Amino acid sequence: MHKSRIVITGVGLTSPNGNTLEEYRKNLLAGVAGVQIIDMRYMGKVPAGVCDFDPKKYQTRKELRVGTRAGSIAVYSAHEAINDSGLDFENFDKSRIGVYVGTTEHGNVETENEVYNISKFDYDIRFWTHHHNPRTVANNPAGEITINMGITGPHYTIGAACAAGNAGLIQALQMLRLGEVDVALAGGVSESIRSFGIFAGFKSQGALGTHETDPNKTSRPFDKTRNGIVVSEGGAIYVLERLEDAQARGANIVAEIVGYRINSDAGDYVLPDPVRQSECMRAALKVAGMEPGDVDIVNTHATSTPMGDIQECKAIREVFADCPTTYVNNTKSFIGHAMGAAGALELAGNLPSFQDNIIHPTINVEDLDPECALPNLVINEPLKVDAVKVILNNSFGMLGINSALIVRKFED
């Protein structure tokens, strides 16, 4: 079967430290994190990554009242991606656009809000909103994009725990190759900071990060004192096209997706398996026709949990032994864990390396854990290298879902 080459031609995002790729990248190179303390129902004060994009830029006030935060993040990111792509959206056949949005979970926020709401009315369900179901159906964030933008092609979300951002991109790539659509809007979103249950669940699991003095130091993967995750919201949506279509319209090609793999640990519900993770990375490399040493940046999934970071480092050590020009970094140290958006958002933060040949660091490492001491870990300061041509983006999730996505600087 002939496989079309699939390229990224637009990026739109909102992250806790930037509402455009330019602003986000600038902060990743300047060491500027984006975590703050919020008041969470039943939890009290907790660190979280909060986005401050203007939702009214692309939505009416009514849409904002009726829809969800995940939908709003998705709509904002999708518009920004289309604008960035230079696609003549107005005149494009909207039935040939597909929307594939990764989510870790969806609906918890809206259901929690309604339970809280009826608690104020003595649990009388007459006060349960009729908006509950359209807000909580799993396709909501992708569907809100289609309603807002008049897209009549397929839309759905890809539920893949915290591997969802990569999974959204992989789904889009496959649909483009099958010829189901001509343009895909794909990536991942997260509204998780609005669910107390997510915070409470991590806390019960002993995996909710804390820091005594500085919220921006809470997410500290690979540091000896790391103690858990910072939950964040955010989104990154990409415009993907077949190479021939992108070239025919003279698009600016940001990168090419050359390899990918999703596999399963088939083991523990939460503890990752480094053997399966390394198998996942190797399988993605095989699809790309590459050797480990061809990779310039491995962007880790590491979430700042004591065990998870060690497991991923074991996997990376196994795959990338003897790769002197392969560097390793982490984006969650800046923005926390943007859950369903994580994979897509973290990839976006690294794409500009194809132009500036700078690798953004992992920050907040004051005392490197020897078990996480990978040879080429870029710590605290950005690193300039001769050339960045290949990025491998890891994203893993609960129930043992692993994903690795490989993108290459575009060369015809």
Next chain:
Amino acid sequence: MTEDQVKQIVVDIIAEIAPDEDTSNIKPEIKLRDQMDLDSMDFLDIVMELRKQHNIEVPEADYPQLASLDTCAAYLTPKFNA
């Protein structure tokens, strides 16, 4: 409570649930749907807000009574005054 006061209550609710609409000049005799961008979910919101804010219950069979400000006032005023 007068019919005009009831109309104002309904207008205030519409301003909340349809915040993009201009509610300063609603014609009372014309159907709300014919002069504003309101859908069936919005009418359910009006019913919900009457319940939440004013403890007024509108049974489903009576939803057509909410078609215009005039019909709202005629239908709801006795309920407000009950």
